[in-house]
Amino acid sequence: LGIQNVWIIDPPAANATVAKTAETGEVALKRSTGQVVKDASPEEIEQRKAHHLFAQRAAEWLTVREFQTTTECISELRRTNHTIWATDLSQQAICLTREVLLPEPLLPDKLAIVFGTEAVGCTHEMLTEADERVYLPLHGFADSLNLSVATALVVQQLFHLDPTLLGAMTEEERTNLRQQWFSKLATQRLLSSKDKKHQKRLNTHLVMCEKILEQKASGKHLQPEQLAKIQDYDKYKKEAQDLEAFLEQKAQKAVQELVKNPPAPLSDMRRADEHRACYVGKKTKSRQGDKWDNMPATTGYNTTTHSQSNSSADYFRELAGIESRNEHGKMASSKSSSTAN
Numbered sequence: 001l002g003i004q005n006v007w008i009i010d011p012p013a014a015n016a017t018v019a020k021t022a023e024t025g026e027v028a029l030k031r032s033t034g035q036v037v038k039d040a041s042p043e044e045i046e047q048r049k050a051h052h053l054f055a056q057r058a059a060e061w062l063t064v065r066e067f068q069t070t071t072e073c074i075s076e077l078r079r080t081n082h083t084i085w086a087t088d089l090s091q092q093a094i095c096l097t098r099e100v101l102l103p104e105p106l107l108p109d110k111l112a113i114v115f116g117t118e119a120v121g122c123t124h125e126m127l128t129e130a131d132e133r134v135y136l137p138l139h140g141f142a143d144s145l146n147l148s149v150a151t152a153l154v155v156q157q158l159f160h161l162d163p164t165l166l167g168a169m170t171e172e173e174r175t176n177l178r179q180q181w182f183s184k185l186a187t188q189r190l191l192s193s194k195d196k197k198h199q200k201r202l203n204t205h206l207v208m209c210e211k212i213l214e215q216k217a218s219g220k221h222l223q224p225e226q227l228a229k230i231q232d233y234d235k236y237k238k239e240a241q242d243l244e245a246f247l248e249q250k251a252q253k254a255v256q257e258l259v260k261n262p263p264a265p266l267s268d269m270r271r272a273d274e275h276r277a278c279y280v281g282k283k284t285k286s287r288q289g290d291k292w293d294n295m296p297a298t299t300g301y302n303t304t305t306h307s308q309s310n311s312s313a314d315y316f317r318e319l320a321g322i323e324s325r326n327e328h329g330k331m332a333s334s335k336s337s338s339t340a341n
Helices: 042-058 070-079 124-129 147-161 171-190 193-217 224-230 233-260 282-292 312-320
Strands: 005-009 016-020 027-031 063-067 083-087 111-114 132-135 322-325 331-333 336-340
Touching: 005 070, 063 070, 070 124, 083 124, 111 147, 171 233, 171 312, 193 224, 193 233, 233 312, 312 322
Parallel strands: 005 063, 083 111, 083 132
Antiparallel strands: 016 027, 322 331, 331 336
């Protein structure tokens, strides 16, 4: 949506972590002290799981900061000279329209737009501390929106009110983001399908070994097959670390010039029919039958017949200096003896 910095205030039970109890093996909410939160509801446990999952996925392309309390978040916003606008439907809220926000400038220089929970909205503390309470103009019979829709529409409204917000960041911030994003894109494309499968198996094995090692540390009796699995843990861990280091080194090399001289940003989000895809499972697609025939997203154009060398994977491998693969499927560089399974 054009927003880079997202700050999250932990839900009330967020100072607790989802874990299995040693006594029963059941999933429960545990505080940092190890104490089980006895009155935690199933909804709170699922909320904490979802909160962690959201933060992990969001952090891939966003700059996410997390605060344990509303007080901490407000204090940091004041320190960084942000103006706080809290979304609200009370009589004190003003409408997010040009006519109401006049005179110019319509928006503060540094604005933090706050969204509360879907059930009860922003906390009393946040509403009290906010410099302004705002709401989105709605038409029709609906007087409120769910949180994700409200967030998207409010953010879009802010960009309509002040188009200069698009890409508004310092050149240093922009360079740092390019370094992070370009390296991540390159890393994802340096491995072949075979390499990626091996990496996935390797990581899965390490996770299993770590769980067994935790059981061993707690004094639990291990089965012979479990002992056999952790025997080579150090070897597999080193292999994973070497592969990660190899990819990071090659990715940094691949994007060095791109960071200095980046390609022009996409300004047209429309896609050619050949590049549209149907993001559903095979069973769902087959059930639709004739209904989805001849639609661009389901046609399945072959876009690689003219030249396999046009792929982004080959592009980044060439920039990284990865020129060939040996007979064992290992990646090889003409200028380095480093290899990775």
